[in-house]
Amino acid sequence: xLKINSSELKFIAQYIYDISGIFLDESKAxxxxxxxxxxxxxxxxxxxxxxxxxxxxxxxxxxxxxxxxAISTNETLFFRDKGPFELLQHKILPEIxxxxxxxxxxxxxxxKIWSAASSTGQELYSIAIIIKxxxxxxxxxxxxxxxxxxxxxxxxxxxxxxxxxxxxxxxxPQKQLQRYFTLFGDSWKIKDEIRAMVNFKKxxxxxxxxxxxRFDIIFCRNVAIYFTLPDRKKLFDKIADSLTxxxxxxIGSTESLTGVCPRFVPKxxxxxxxxxxxx
Amino acid sequence: MxxxxxxxxxxxxxxxxxxxxxxxxxxxxxxxxxxGYKAQSILQEKHVDVVxxxxxxxGDIGGIEVTEIAKNINKNIEVILITAHSSVDTAVxxxxxxxxxxxxxxxxxxxxxxxxxxxxxxxxxxxxxxxLQHAMDVTEHAASETIQALEMKTAELQGLLDEVENILRDxxxxxxVRITRALDKxxxx
Numbered sequence: 001x002l003k004i005n006s007s008e009l010k011f012i013a014q015y016i017y018d019i020s021g022i023f024l025d026e027s028k029a030x031x032x033x034x035x036x037x038x039x040x041x042x043x044x045x046x047x048x049x050x051x052x053x054x055x056x057x058x059x060x061x062x063x064x065x066x067x068x069x070a071i072s073t074n075e076t077l078f079f080r081d082k083g084p085f086e087l088l089q090h091k092i093l094p095e096i097x098x099x100x101x102x103x104x105x106x107x108x109x110x111x112k113i114w115s116a117a118s119s120t121g122q123e124l125y126s127i128a129i130i131i132k133x134x135x136x137x138x139x140x141x142x143x144x145x146x147x148x149x150x151x152x153x154x155x156x157x158x159x160x161x162x163x164x165x166x167x168x169x170x171x172x173p174q175k176q177l178q179r180y181f182t183l184f185g186d187s188w189k190i191k192d193e194i195r196a197m198v199n200f201k202k203x204x205x206x207x208x209x210x211x212x213x214r215f216d217i218i219f220c221r222n223v224a225i226y227f228t229l230p231d232r233k234k235l236f237d238k239i240a241d242s243l244t245x246x247x248x249x250x251i252g253s254t255e256s257l258t259g260v261c262p263r264f265v266p267k268x269x270x271x272x273x274x275x276x277x278x279x
Numbered sequence: 280m281x282x283x284x285x286x287x288x289x290x291x292x293x294x295x296x297x298x299x300x301x302x303x304x305x306x307x308x309x310x311x312x313x314x315g316y317k318a319q320s321i322l323q324e325k326h327v328d329v330v331x332x333x334x335x336x337x338g339d340i341g342g343i344e345v346t347e348i349a350k351n352i353n354k355n356i357e358v359i360l361i362t363a364h365s366s367v368d369t370a371v372x373x374x375x376x377x378x379x380x381x382x383x384x385x386x387x388x389x390x391x392x393x394x395x396x397x398x399x400x401x402x403x404x405x406x407x408x409x410x411l412q413h414a415m416d417v418t419e420h421a422a423s424e425t426i427q428a429l430e431m432k433t434a435e436l437q438g439l440l441d442e443v444e445n446i447l448r449d450x451x452x453x454x455x456v457r458i459t460r461a462l463d464k465x466x467x468x
Binding site for chain 2: 081165170253254255256257258265266268272273
């Protein structure tokens with residue numbers, strides 16, 4: 001495996017930060033090596049300096065995309081941690097639906113949900129499955145489910161909705177697997193009725209959110225941990241701006257907003273925490 | 280490394296005995312079946328890591344069917360087919376049904392042992408990955424409980440601080456009253 005030296009570590013770390021906002025500390029040389037060496041070798045680079053020069057020169061940004069794909073972690077599961085999904089099913093969705101329908105009982109109910117680091121789509125499809133099971137008559141609702149991720153590969157895999165048996169077996173109950181997926185060779189593909197409910201697109205969380213609109217529910221789990229504290233503060237401040245006043249924010253179960261964003265208050269429901277804006 | 284349990288399925292008693300002896304000598308646990316039916320009942324009763332089966336056997340259950348039965352019982356069972364050179368195409372068919380490899384007759388034992396070593400390696404790695412995953416889940420769960428309890432406590436204290444600040448800034452009351460009320464608030468912690 002191609003070895004990285006300390007001066008390369010510095011500018012590669014800076015470069016990765018510039019293109020993705022992901023902050024990798026210079027002590028993690030192994031991480032740079034395990035994730036970037038195959039790209040470097042494939043391109044015939046003799047050093048990481050060489051890879052950096054090639055990436056900067058590449059006007060089509062193919063190398064940049066490959067580096068983002070390699071660096072961003074894509075470990076995700078269907079219904080990863082039961083907590084957030086139980087929260088969604090038993091607390092957040094019923095409350096939002098109740099509020100929106102009683103506010104305008106004769107109109108279609110609009111609900112916008114955003115999975116802010118959707119990776120290969122498991123989280124958003126899990127949300128779609130919950131909605132499908134919770135709301136029998138979807139025609140009375142306008143439900144907008146958006147998943148965004150910084151990795152092109154993750155976004156296209158999410159859009160395609162095909163998973164191998166290892167990706168699918170952990171987390172997804174057999175009943176839901178049978179109901180919402182079709183066996184496709186050795187893999188499972190999400191059925192059209194669920195696929196049609198969601199949209200995926202590439203988005204860098206370092207950018208302004210204004211173009212995305214306002215959401216009733218935002219899932220932003222296990223992504224801010226890769227950012228520096230100042231960037232984490234900016235991220236949750238932008239999330240607060242993008243959330244309706246009575247909206248809900250769900251973060252990763254080992255994450256905290258203490259010292260990050262004073263605009264949110266944590267609230268507990270059963271064994272899980274969600275956040276709402278301090279009004 | 281894990282000691283594999285291997286089920287040998289072959290209708291030829293000579294090959295069966297040969298395989299059994301060589302595998303035992305290499306320290307594998309060996310079970311034998313003379314046909315597909317016997318193989319099926321062993322697979323249903325005992326834990327097997329690898330099935331080593333002849334592709335062509337008399338009766339309705341051949342190597343392909345044994346592969347399907349094994350994979351249905353436990354998808355982690357690896358199947359190696361033993362085949363005559365002329366039936367390589369059928370062996371490839373069986374691999375589509377989940378067999379992991381095939382060996383041509385006459386059996387080259389060095390080759391067989393190499394493949395079994397590889398399977399044992401993969402199964403060991405697979406098991407440690409599962410154990411690591413489990414350890415990670417347990418750690419993550421414990422960490423999340425601590426972090427969430429802290430998060431709620433911090434929010435409660437922040438709320439209390441805000442109230443104390445409001446009391447102290449309440450210029451309608453005398454300084455003494457404000458301090459007494461603030462202290463009352465704090466003593467609740």
